[in-house]
Amino acid sequence: MVDQPRLAIDAMSGDGGPAVILAGAATALSRDPSLRFILFGDQAAIAAELARHPALKAAAEIAHVDGVVSGEEKPTQAIRRAKTTSMGLSIHAVKTHAAAAAVSAGNTGALMAMAKLALRTIPGIDRPALAALLPTLGDNDLVMLDLGANTECDARNLVQFAVMGAAYSRLALGVARPRVALLNIGTEEGKGTEELRDAAAQLRAADPAYLSFDGFIEADRLGRGEADVIVSDGFSGNIALKAAEGTARFITDLIKRAFSSSLRSKAGFLLSRPALHLLRHHLDPNNHNGAVFLGLKGIVVKSHGGANADGIAQAVAVAAKLARADLPRRIAEDLTQVETTRIAVAAK
Template identity: 50%
Template sequence: MAEPITISLDAMGGDRGPGVIIGGAALALERCPDLRFVIYGDSKLVGPILARHEALAAVAVLHHCDVAVQMDDKPSQALRKGRWKSSMWRAIQAVRDGEARAAVSAGNTGALMAMSKFCLRMMEGIERPAIAAIWPTLRGESIVLDVGATIGSDAQMLVDFAVMGAAMSQAVFDLERPTVALLNVGVEEIKGVEEVRKAGQILRESDQVHFEYRGFVEGDDLGKGTVDVVVTEGFAGNIALKTAEGTARQIAEYLRAAMSRTMMARLGYLLARSAFDRLREKMDPRKVNGGVFLGLNGMVIKSHGGTDAEGFASAVELAREMARHDLLDQIVKHRIAVQTRPAAVPAGAESA
């Protein structure tokens, strides 16, 4: 059996309460028996739920916390009232203190990022964090970052995101040399805002050992899976993520309405049920639940707040993969290998 990997859990985060967190951890344990857990939350609420999952209870330690960060708390407010006492802070602190390899929370994203930065600090040489998401594509899956942590990144931040995304791609997809591109409004080198063009030039002229830079990609390349890692700043990335999620729900609703409209449509659905089941599996957001906070001196995974136990299990399993592949060490090695040189933006460059 593989060496046990301990994950810390914020049992009070999310929209649906501790039942989802504990249920998700139990599902993850069934699929990954090497998992161990340190759980933080209100013992009166969490304890009885944990007791119903005997296998999980046998490999978990529950710590009582008096404070739970609310989903509508402002990050500064959560940081003030939640430091030292909240289940969210304690889960992150367990990573800092070496008691857990990664922390997972379905709680308030802003509060989780603020606490993670304050508790774990940024990695040396990295100015701002990124949230990396696994993105379903026609070719399988890719990684997109940043999807909401940093608004208005400069060129060097985008280069750092490329390095961190490539390291994560190697860990998650077991790729020796992943392909990386910058999201832009066109593939031509003269298009886009200055910082994106400058980042592109730095990446083109840098010594890349661990990944292959492919230039610019456009929005439709996200779904095509043109490259393994797509890099953008948080404003555009978050809009792209929410648009994709909304489009998936829209398509699912269209199909549901079309398949129930007439008797012939319902019959057609029954005849093609296996194909629709495969489509539903492909479009299931629970399978790719979990955004990884990159750039910190520790691993923190943000689960969607409204997910169910299956979705939370996916986030836990992602945390396990990050720990198993020593993602932080990989990022450090990647950054050392990429020797960046300042590059001037070509004269006369135009924005689209």
């Protein structure tokens, strides 16, 4: 466990570059003064921004590097430049234990490829998965994975995702025994692909103490608070996530249009402002920023490229929390129980 985590920050990533990234790191530091940082990127650009944030300057060191991974760069190209880019060296710092976790708002595909190659997967994990926190109507956010790292998954992958997602839910959200559900086209046991049905059978048979498998869930129930962890292949998960995000934007835009349609509507807006502020806060992706590549031997957190300073601060907080809890070790321990049960069932 790391009490005062040092975080590697890809300072050149994201739409706002060093200005937004460092403002976010400074906000995170103001909330958690124990944090320390290694800032990877152009020294002159970083130093100029640090002048605006004296507390962050005292808690950070700059690691100069010229290269930056662009948003359009292919993962294969990015991997070849891993040793000369701010993204690649941020991940390398985790590999060498110079940092407890890495945070980047850069190219998702490149970040995943570099992280997987440099850090490798935890023994027993075939593929890492991209997980994020999503808002719900329940008492807690939910963990959803995979969100695009693996377009095709077999039953073994889905079971591993369930174990990883449950560990993340316990550590990040404090849920003692997360309710896990598989995303499917129906809730009946016979619905869905063979992979989904096999994964469900394995999870029911394992019945681990650290998660409660609740069967299948449909996409229209994602935000109802009926599950703490929702597991999917990356293809379906990414589509479900984008549909949910698009619906949230549609609702907020529709409300804005409705309240600006007449003088009476504008008066109604003034009366409804507190409720609308709460709605905006709940749907703001910056308040749930920080997706995690689960299943690696180190911690890498992916921020939205368009996140503001508060969103970056949220991603930094996620990285620090998971570093303190040593998430990879917890996943490895949990996986042992499920794998032992799977082997015993197969031998019967």
